[in-house]
Amino acid sequence: MESYGAVTGAAVPLGTQEWPARTVPVSGAELLVRDVPNADKTLPPALFVHGLGGSSLNWTTLGHLLNDTVRGIAPDLPGxxxxxxxxxxxxxxxxxxxxxxxxxxxxxxxxHLFGNSMGGAAAVALAARRPDDVASLTLVSPALPHRRVSASAVWFTAVSTPRLGKAVLERTRRIPFERRFKASLSVIFGEPRLLPPEVLEAYEAELRARDTQTWGPEATLEGARSILYSQFAPPRRSLWAAAAKVRCPVLLVYGGRDRLVDARIRTKAQQAFRDARLLYLPKSGHVAQMEHPQEVERAFRQLIG
Known part of the structure; x- marks a missing residue:
């Protein structure tokens, strides 16, 4: 396993304290996996799963806040x-x-399984497959099937269309970085102007790093197609059917200013799981664990306590 350094220290804000990282071979992939720092090895385990276009760094602050409760890991999914x-x-x-x-x-x-967006959808599928191996499930804006017409639905349809999808992404990459960065902030966060400076800087650094990766567009295309196709899965194979098989306590987190997942689906989602609690954050966007980490931390502690 290859190890990577981390930026840590009491004087460094939590949002920029990277977790120690290593590579783990899994199913032919060399996954970059980060470990929650300073967590006792006797604590129960946790697995943090990012969404489409995200990375393990999306869980940085929340993991630090919970390192007295879980010993977690967060992988960078392939691509x-x-x-x-x-x-x-x-x-x-x-x-x-x-x-x-x-x-x-x-x-x-x-x-204890955590998932955001597409990672939330994968977490639901995983919890349904292995109900005895998941102690709790925390879903932040999970990409569950929702056919309401929206700007994001149109985008997913366009990106998932052969030839058109690549053209859309290539055209987007030609837009000056500062414009793309500003647009991304408005789509992902509910109140980007209120984000701590260190969170903004870390998010900008991550987007710049993505620009240097040749594989990014293809991974985005494949993920977008999967989300779109999940909308039309037969009832018995749908993510809603998977949700009904989940046995553990579930925390659902939705943001009222989420532009990618319509928060109005929260009532259906809460009814789909056997034992679900809801945290609704009216001013949060698509990544509440980054924008309102303390509220998510508190809700998780209540869920397992």
Whole structure:
């Protein structure tokens, strides 16, 4: 396993304290995996799963806040962060299978599972497959099937269309970085102007790093197609059917200013799981664990306490 350095220290804000990282071979992929720092090895395990276009760094602050409660890991899924792509492993169910192997390799007891966006969809599929191995499930704006017409639905349709998708992404990459950065902030966060400076800087650095990765567009295309196709899965194979199979306590987190996942789906989502609690944050966007980490931390502690 290859190890990477980390930026840490009491004087460094939590949002920029990178977790120690290593590479773990799983199913033919060399996953970059980060470990929650300063967590006791006797604590119960946790697995943090990022969404489409994200990375393990999306969980930095929340993991630090919970390091007295869980010993967690966060992988960069194939094609994102520092993990190179792996052919045929870019969809929701492929991610669930890969995460299942990682879970088996890393832990020998039930896991507290966290997922955001597409990572939330993969977490639902994983929890349904292995109900005895998931102690709790925390979903932040999970990409569950929702056919309401929206700007994001139109974007996913366009990106998922052969030829058109590549053209859309290539055209987007030609837009000056500062314009793309500003647009990304408005799409991902509910109140970007209120974000701590260090969170903004870390997010900008991550986007700049993505620009240097040749595999990014293809990974985005494959993930977008998977999200779109999940909308039309037969009822028995849908993510809603998977949700009904989840046995553990579930925390659902939705943001009222989420432009990618319509928060109005929260009532249906809460009813779909056997034992679900809801945290609704009216001013949060798509990544509440980054924008309102203390609220998510508090809700998780209540869920397991």
């Amino acid at each position: 994102f962060g520092r993990t190179p792509p792996l052919a045929g492993m870019g969809g929701i169910h492929e991610h669930a299978e890969l995460l299942s192997e990682l879970m088996t390799k890393e832990f020998d007891e039930p896991v």
